[in-house]
Amino acid sequence: MAGEKKPSGIHTGHRKRVKDEFLANGLAGLPDHRVLELLLFYAIPQGDVNPLAHRLMDHFGSLAGVFHATHEQLMQVDGVGYSTAVFIRLIPAVAARYLADSSRVGEQYLSSWQLRDLLLPLFFGQRNELAYLVCLDGKSKLIVTKKLGEGIADSVQITTRKVLETALNCNASRVVLAHNHVSGVALWSPEDLDTTLRLRRVLWEAGIELVDHCIFADDDMVSMADSGVLRD
Numbered sequence: 001m002a003g004e005k006k007p008s009g010i011h012t013g014h015r016k017r018v019k020d021e022f023l024a025n026g027l028a029g030l031p032d033h034r035v036l037e038l039l040l041f042y043a044i045p046q047g048d049v050n051p052l053a054h055r056l057m058d059h060f061g062s063l064a065g066v067f068h069a070t071h072e073q074l075m076q077v078d079g080v081g082y083s084t085a086v087f088i089r090l091i092p093a094v095a096a097r098y099l100a101d102s103s104r105v106g107e108q109y110l111s112s113w114q115l116r117d118l119l120l121p122l123f124f125g126q127r128n129e130l131a132y133l134v135c136l137d138g139k140s141k142l143i144v145t146k147k148l149g150e151g152i153a154d155s156v157q158i159t160t161r162k163v164l165e166t167a168l169n170c171n172a173s174r175v176v177l178a179h180n181h182v183s184g185v186a187l188w189s190p191e192d193l194d195t196t197l198r199l200r201r202v203l204w205e206a207g208i209e210l211v212d213h214c215i216f217a218d219d220d221m222v223s224m225a226d227s228g229v230l231r232d
Contacts, residue, residue, distance in 0.1 A: 014048075015041055032063040043087040052079040064218075067092040068125055096121040108140050112223035115176055115214055118145070123180040123216045131158045131179040135172035136211070143170050158195055160202050167208050175203065178214040186217035188224065196224060 018038055027035055033053045040049040059077050060066045066074075066088060074085035099121035109115055115134065122132055122145070131148040146166050149157055158179065167175050177199065181187075188196075192215065200210040212225040224230050 134176035135170040136174040138173040180216040186220040
């Protein structure tokens with residue numbers, strides 16, 4: 001980073017060795033605490049950050065736990081200040097933006113795996129339930145992905161009117177519904193299934209096909225289409 005002070009003393013060589021190891025091999029072989037230590041080099045330009053990396057891992061249980069923590073939760077860990085907490089929160093946000101930017105309007109989405117790659121960044125690290133509608137043209141090319149709503153944990157309302165208006169406003173021929181479960185279980189509830197079947201009937205009457213309903217939990221996804229529940 002421009003303007004970063006070079007660390008001095010005994011830790012200078014250690015930091016360079018860790019950086020060189022990353023440049024040579026990527027993250028392969030690096031334990032999670034060492035990955036976190038490497039990141040902390042850029043938040044805390046001087047000193048030994050290895051103990052802080054261990055404290056963060058011990059406090060939150062995993063690297064994912066560190067990145068999912070709120071700013072306030074991070075600052076409860078001894079040695080984490082305001083700027084360091086902001087930096088840690090920035091990592092998953094930038095990763096999600098990068099993944100989202102990898103998906104381009106106009107690409108064809110013909111499989112659940114392609115939909116997973118498109119939608120996972122939108123749910124990554126979220127603490128509340130979200131719902132999205134993927135609008136496609138008649139050849140399954142992406143028109144736009146629209147957020148339908150956000151609710152508190154385990155609660156998001158998906159209204160028939162909102163879904164229909166969104167699809168019609170985009171001139172979509174096909175749509176995919178997606179939402180997440182913050183409980184960590186990527187399985188649909190009876191209410192999810194009832195909502196899906198109701199929406200499919202309403203959309204069909206408007207000349208729009210509901211292709212799939214994808215449920216996300218962490219990095220897992222279940223497709224109702226792949227599971228066979230949307231078959232006639």
